[in-house]
Amino acid sequence: MAKSILSEFIKGLPKAELHVHIEGTLEPELLFELAIRNKIQLKYPTVEALKKAYSFTKLQDFLDIYYAGANVLQTEQDFYDLTWAYLNRAKEDGIVHAEIFFDPQTHTSRGIQFGTVFQGISKALKDGREKLGISSSLIMCFLRHLVELSAFRTLEQALPYKDQIVAVGLDSSEKGNPPSKFADVFAKARTEGFKLVAHAGEEGTEDYVREAIELLKVNRIDHGNASIQDDHLMDALNERRIPLTLCPLSNKALQVVRNMEEHPLKKMLHKGLVVTVNSDDPAYFGGYINENFKAVANALLLNKAELAQLARNSFEGSFLSEVEKAMYLDSIEHYCANN
Ligand code: ADE
Numbered sequence: 001m002a003k004s005i006l007s008e009f010i011k012g013l014p015k016a017e018l019h020v021h022i023e024g025t026l027e028p029e030l031l032f033e034l035a036i037r038n039k040i041q042l043k044y045p046t047v048e049a050l051k052k053a054y055s056f057t058k059l060q061d062f063l064d065i066y067y068a069g070a071n072v073l074q075t076e077q078d079f080y081d082l083t084w085a086y087l088n089r090a091k092e093d094g095i096v097h098a099e100i101f102f103d104p105q106t107h108t109s110r111g112i113q114f115g116t117v118f119q120g121i122s123k124a125l126k127d128g129r130e131k132l133g134i135s136s137s138l139i140m141c142f143l144r145h146l147v148e149l150s151a152f153r154t155l156e157q158a159l160p161y162k163d164q165i166v167a168v169g170l171d172s173s174e175k176g177n178p179p180s181k182f183a184d185v186f187a188k189a190r191t192e193g194f195k196l197v198a199h200a201g202e203e204g205t206e207d208y209v210r211e212a213i214e215l216l217k218v219n220r221i222d223h224g225n226a227s228i229q230d231d232h233l234m235d236a237l238n239e240r241r242i243p244l245t246l247c248p249l250s251n252k253a254l255q256v257v258r259n260m261e262e263h264p265l266k267k268m269l270h271k272g273l274v275v276t277v278n279s280d281d282p283a284y285f286g287g288y289i290n291e292n293f294k295a296v297a298n299a300l301l302l303n304k305a306e307l308a309q310l311a312r313n314s315f316e317g318s319f320l321s322e323v324e325k326a327m328y329l330d331s332i333e334h335y336c337a338n339n
């Protein structure tokens, strides 16, 4: 199929984004604008020089630059502007629902109040619902390189906003920071009524995916690439309908896969797993959700039926209600019947 026809099909396909870090949507241009607004001296003299630094060989290379970039986020307005820019970009890509990560500890550790971060993001999400028609929810991630006590404190800070945070998650440096380190705080989050997700099997092994499921009792795995190493695990993910939120361009940029042709997405899809396509940190990895769809479509030779199934999975794997899921799934069937 001609590339442009597939691009058009992808663009119009209704889809949900389930794995995007709001701090990872900070485009270099906005980063510079906020640095000027907040009188913050940057290490790089120009946008171009900053962009040149976006060359990674592993997750930690990226995380160092990503946390440094987040320093320009200071006020509620900054968090609003960041989130509003993402939502407008998401709209262009046909995203109708987004479940968005934020990392409170990245900000509270610099003296920014939890409420400042939360209010800025959630006001933009409200405007996104009202002005752009994008439904959304928030997922609060704990940074796994920090101690569990810090995660407990963060959970405590989130409790006043509990009805506006759908889930807690786990991100940052995976190797050496297994899910088991956070078993107690995840158990507490569960009793508070939060849904649970965790990054696992991105750089870590399939054991981390198993731990996230068995010890943390997550509803969803973020990445989960390493699951492909273990047939029993793949069967369990399939039988229990535990989604994997895959991020192809991120995996390429961080050398989780050597090239896109080796990405496990198609094998997982054909096994029947609830795999979805997501953008992770699009400002750093060279593309938003449609670029991710196109990258796998081209490298793995996906057809329209497979792309439509990935879009269906994005709603099946979401934290939307069954009624909302049915409505979005209907819109995909309608779209496919006409395109
Ligand atoms: N934080 C932001 N992006 C991440 C990723 N890809 N893996 C782990 N932590 C992250």
Ligand code: ZN
Pocket: 019, 021, 171, 199, 222, 280
């Ligand atoms: Zn991620």
